Amino acid sequence: MSFFARGFTRQNVAAIAVGVFVAGAPLIAFNFWLGGIIERQGREDAEISARHAVTHAERRTGDVVRTLDALSSAGVGDCGPNALEALQRAAFETVPIKEIAILDASGRMLCSSQQKVVAAERETMRRVLSTEALEGAPNYALDVVNLPDGQSMVRLRRPLGSGSNAIAALVPAGMFLPHVAVQVFEQHLRDEFNGGVETGPAPGGLYAAVETRGHVVLAEFGRRKPVFTAGDGFAAEHRSRLYGFKVLVWVPSKLASAGGADLKWLSLYVTGVVLALLGLFAGLVARRDPNNPIIEMQRALAAGEFVPYYQPIVDITTGQLRGAEVLVRWKKPDGTLVPPAAFIPLAESSGLIRAMTLDLMKRVSEEAGKAIGERPGLKVSFNFASRLFADESVVKDVYGAFAKSPIKLTQVVLEVTERDPIENFAATRQIIAALQSLGVRIAIDDVGTGHSGLSYMLKLGVDIIKIDKIFIDSIGTDRNSTTIIETLVDLAHNMRMDVVAEGVENFEQVMHLREIGIRAAQGYVFAPPLPGSAFLKLVEAMDALGEKVATAHVVAAA
Numbered sequence: 001m002s003f004f005a006r007g008f009t010r011q012n013v014a015a016i017a018v019g020v021f022v023a024g025a026p027l028i029a030f031n032f033w034l035g036g037i038i039e040r041q042g043r044e045d046a047e048i049s050a051r052h053a054v055t056h057a058e059r060r061t062g063d064v065v066r067t068l069d070a071l072s073s074a075g076v077g078d079c080g081p082n083a084l085e086a087l088q089r090a091a092f093e094t095v096p097i098k099e100i101a102i103l104d105a106s107g108r109m110l111c112s113s114q115q116k117v118v119a120a121e122r123e124t125m126r127r128v129l130s131t132e133a134l135e136g137a138p139n140y141a142l143d144v145v146n147l148p149d150g151q152s153m154v155r156l157r158r159p160l161g162s163g164s165n166a167i168a169a170l171v172p173a174g175m176f177l178p179h180v181a182v183q184v185f186e187q188h189l190r191d192e193f194n195g196g197v198e199t200g201p202a203p204g205g206l207y208a209a210v211e212t213r214g215h216v217v218l219a220e221f222g223r224r225k226p227v228f229t230a231g232d233g234f235a236a237e238h239r240s241r242l243y244g245f246k247v248l249v250w251v252p253s254k255l256a257s258a259g260g261a262d263l264k265w266l267s268l269y270v271t272g273v274v275l276a277l278l279g280l281f282a283g284l285v286a287r288r289d290p291n292n293p294i295i296e297m298q299r300a301l302a303a304g305e306f307v308p309y310y311q312p313i314v315d316i317t318t319g320q321l322r323g324a325e326v327l328v329r330w331k332k333p334d335g336t337l338v339p340p341a342a343f344i345p346l347a348e349s350s351g352l353i354r355a356m357t358l359d360l361m362k363r364v365s366e367e368a369g370k371a372i373g374e375r376p377g378l379k380v381s382f383n384f385a386s387r388l389f390a391d392e393s394v395v396k397d398v399y400g401a402f403a404k405s406p407i408k409l410t411q412v413v414l415e416v417t418e419r420d421p422i423e424n425f426a427a428t429r430q431i432i433a434a435l436q437s438l439g440v441r442i443a444i445d446d447v448g449t450g451h452s453g454l455s456y457m458l459k460l461g462v463d464i465i466k467i468d469k470i471f472i473d474s475i476g477t478d479r480n481s482t483t484i485i486e487t488l489v490d491l492a493h494n495m496r497m498d499v500v501a502e503g504v505e506n507f508e509q510v511m512h513l514r515e516i517g518i519r520a521a522q523g524y525v526f527a528p529p530l531p532g533s534a535f536l537k538l539v540e541a542m543d544a545l546g547e548k549v550a551t552a553h554v555v556a557a558a
């Protein structure tokens with residue numbers, strides 16, 4: 001008889017069964033118990049999230065309704081200058097509102113808080129997807145509107161006075177969803193909820209949606225499954241008593257927080273260890289791959305291959321130098337210069353942009369700090385990726401970068417582009433305010449080209465707007481653009497902001513800009529971005545300390 005055959009006697013099989021039962025039962029019981037806790041907690045979490053989301057949507061709606069009611073009583077129906085100013089101010093002061101417009105009986109826009117012409121043009125391309133009455137707000141209609149760029153907007157609309165006109169506010173749909181239930185999710189998930197959120201891949205199958213009374217989905221987070229099966233997670237539904245909205249939340253089991261903090265920490269700890277191991281492994285694999293562009297950029301950063309170029313900004317009324325915008329170049333060891341468009345996007349998505357920007361600040365201080373510091377009137381601008389404003393540690397970073405520099409923080413300008421969406425508006429605004437309290441000034445770059453719209457960006461409380469080259473290019477050929485520039489200049493002056501014109505290429509444009517009251521400009525007509533040595537020579541030539549002779553011609557010749 002073999003050993004195995006001998007092993008499986010009747011007693012042995014019984015003993016094994018008892019052993020499995022004795023060892024397994026506590027494990028099963030433990031799992032049951034844990035399951036119960038997780039189940040209860042999960043249901044509560046989903047419930048709290050849904051209730052929180054309803055309150056949030058109610059608050060947003062209430063703010064908009066109050067603003068429109070107030071404007072209506074103020075009699076803004078004539079689209080006159082006072083009415084326009086009231087629309088602009090209201091759109092500016094009411095956080096979720098992107099734009100307020102007066103519409104005629106057929107729904108055509110008569111005027112808006114945004115620039116008249118642009119808005120009117122865009123209106124013809126807006127698609128109204130659905131319309132229904134807004135419960136709880138008599139006379140109000142709620143439309144879901146699609147902008148040409150695909151952005152989904154909610155429009156709240158009410159009649160204006162006794163006539164047939166209406167007043168309407170446009171709110172990005174994502175504004176109706178909050179940081180859903182901060183209590184539920186870990187910090188890394190929390191970030192996903194900040195600000196306007198639109199449908200996209202959600203962590204681990206999380207889902208949240210806010211629907212109207214008429215079952216139109218206003219905003220959603222995550223992907224809706226055809227069926228949410230109990231056992232896979234926890235669903236909660238909550239309805240707004242004020243406006244009839246319905247919020248639906250789905251928390252997958254694996255995201256529901258476990259009962260005890262210990263369990264949470266244990267799972268965090270295990271996840272942390274696994275992630276660290278995976279990261280290490282991925283790092284090792286990546287390090288072996290010489291073609292990995294991120295690794296290559298890290299190497300180049302350490303080797304000092306990212307160098308600042310300086311494009312002068314000129315006062316076109318006096319010809320004096322006002323400062324420069326720093327534009328990064330990748331100077332490869334073989335001498336080739338790579339333009340930023342080729343590497344900035346990857347630097348931003350990989351997170352390397354932070355180190356790169358701070359390194360650039362340090363290099364500018366070393367190379368041009370003395371010349372700039374000695375001339376307190378000069379300003380130096382850095383392009384600042386909008387994601388850098390999402391983390392408050394940036395305030396310390398910027399402070400530190402110039403702490404020992406001859407360049408004072410009051411000489412520093414940070415440019416944030418209108419092209420990038422602002423992910424967390426409230427945090428960005430706070431961080432901008434903190435930077436401003438250090439003396440740093442903030443500019444909006446590429447104004448007129450972004451998705452967000454100027455009125456939205458202006459709520460960040462900025463100091464300077466930079467008018468994009470496309471508007472400058474069309475000076476003399478396109479009336480609309482000229483009107484837009486003039487309106488921007490008016491707006492900027494009213495709000496005590498400076499204006500810089502970008503991409504100025506000829507003197508006809510300079511003359512025109514001067515006529516409409518723009519003082520500062522940059523572009524090839526004065527100088528292209530210059531390497532440090534050339535820029536320093538230019539500073540000496542235009543702004544020699546002691547003697548003050550400077551004309552735009554000197555710059556043009558440089």
Ligand code: C2E
Nearest residue numbers: 327328339340341344383384385503504505522523524529
């Ligand atoms: P930007 O901030 O809008 O910079 C202006 C761009 O217009 C620069 O291109 C500049 O060389 C170019 N330019 C200036 N005057 C004229 C002109 O008269 N005519 C024409 N056709 N172009 C003109 P550049 O240097 O290639 O930079 C491209 C973009 O890369 C910048 O656009 C900015 O968004 C980004 N960038 C550059 N440096 C940095 C940086 O350090 N950090 C970040 N985050 N982005 C940067």
Ligand code: CA
Nearest residue numbers: 325383415445
């Ligand atoms: Ca810029």
Ligand code: CA
Nearest residue numbers: 445446466502
């Ligand atoms: Ca620009």
